[in-house]
Amino acid sequence: MSTLTVLGAFPEASAQPLSAIEMDLVPIDLVTEWRRCGMIADFMADYMVPGFEQRETARSVLSTVMNELVENAAKFSADTRSPARASIRHHGEVVHLEVRNEATEKHVQSLRELLPVLAHDEATAVFRQRLQDRRGLGLALLARDYGATVGATVLPAGPDGRVTVCLRVVLSAAEVEQR
Amino acid sequence: MKSERADYSVDAGQSPGTWLLRGVMRLDSPEAYARAFEPIVASLAKLPSISIDLSQVVFLNSSGIRALADVLLVAREKRCQVKLFGSAAVPWQKKLASSLTALFPEIVMRIDR
Numbered sequence: 632m633s634t635l636t637v638l639g640a641f642p643e644a645s646a647q648p649l650s651a652i653e654m655d656l657v658p659i660d661l662v663t664e665w666r667r668c669g670m671i672a673d674f675m676a677d678y679m680v681p682g683f684e685q686r687e688t689a690r691s692v693l694s695t696v697m698n699e700l701v702e703n704a705a706k707f708s709a710d711t712r713s714p715a716r717a718s719i720r721h722h723g724e725v726v727h728l729e730v731r732n733e734a735t736e737k738h739v740q741s742l743r744e745l746l747p748v749l750a751h752d753e754a755t756a757v758f759r760q761r762l763q764d765r766r767g768l769g770l771a772l773l774a775r776d777y778g779a780t781v782g783a784t785v786l787p788a789g790p791d792g793r794v795t796v797c798l799r800v801v802l803s804a805a806e807v808e809q810r
Numbered sequence: 811m812k813s814e815r816a817d818y819s820v821d822a823g824q825s826p827g828t829w830l831l832r833g834v835m836r837l838d839s840p841e842a843y844a845r846a847f848e849p850i851v852a853s854l855a856k857l858p859s860i861s862i863d864l865s866q867v868v869f870l871n872s873s874g875i876r877a878l879a880d881v882l883l884v885a886r887e888k889r890c891q892v893k894l895f896g897s898a899a900v901p902w903q904k905k906l907a908s909s910l911t912a913l914f915p916e917i918v919m920r921i922d923r
Contacts, residue, residue, distance in 0.1 A: 665838040691901045762879055769872035776905035809901055
């Protein structure tokens with residue numbers, strides 16, 4: 632029997648989104664043409680910005696965060712031909728940005744170490760340590776600089792041996808607009 | 811010295827040790843950034859101070875921030891003073907100022923409106 636595991640903070644939205652966009656991505660497309668990561672992030676951000684007053688700022692912040700998630704899916708998908716799903720949901724006071732993909736076991740292990748620490752308001756210390764250790768900064772940077780809540784769910788491997796990870800970044804709407 | 815691709819450019823300014831970065835920097839790996847920043851790193855050993863103008867960089871991904879931090883680590887090692895210039899109109903640049911000056915108190919980062 633498969634059991635969903637939650638890593639870090641993974642708050643659920645209290646209501647249906649006011650606005651949302653969801654896209655399927657094929658990681659091999661991103662690996663072969665890296666600029667597609669940015670294209671997807673920019674497109675999704677552009678789609679969402681009419682829901683914000685500070686549109687230019689919201690576009691920049693949403694694209695920055697979504698680009699990190701899409702790049703993650705490109706780098707850490709176990710099977711680059713297996714589709715990943717990216718979404719942005721505007722719930723009013725908060726915005727959820729998410730990528731769901733079949734991740735490598737190594738990446739899942741990295742998330743198991745990182746996300747619980749980030750959930751305990753230690754983003755600055757994590758950022759500093761990862762900088763010194765020359766490890767990836769992306770998620771720690773989002774938590775530190777954007778006050779993001781970063782968490783994931785992990786659906787363990789089925790008979791096919793693949794692990795599905797849903798990585799979620801939650802931002803306040805105020806942060807998206809830098810109010 | 812110039813390193814240029816479609817989305818971004820790294821140009822030497824008119825004065826020695828001044829660098830102007832422009833465009834969208836979302837490169838795919840630390841190696842790609844190492845190539846892009848190689849002329850900047852080389853200048854650290856030759857000059858007592860350099861400046862890097864980031865104000866026209868629309869996006870810089872986390873690999874780029876990692877690479878920029880690596881430049882600052884080399885600068886610290888070479889005892890080269892680094893000044894960074896950014897724009898308050900670009901959200902990531904305001905965030906970067908806070909992150910980097912906390913970790914590298916020896917740098918100067920000026921954010922203009």
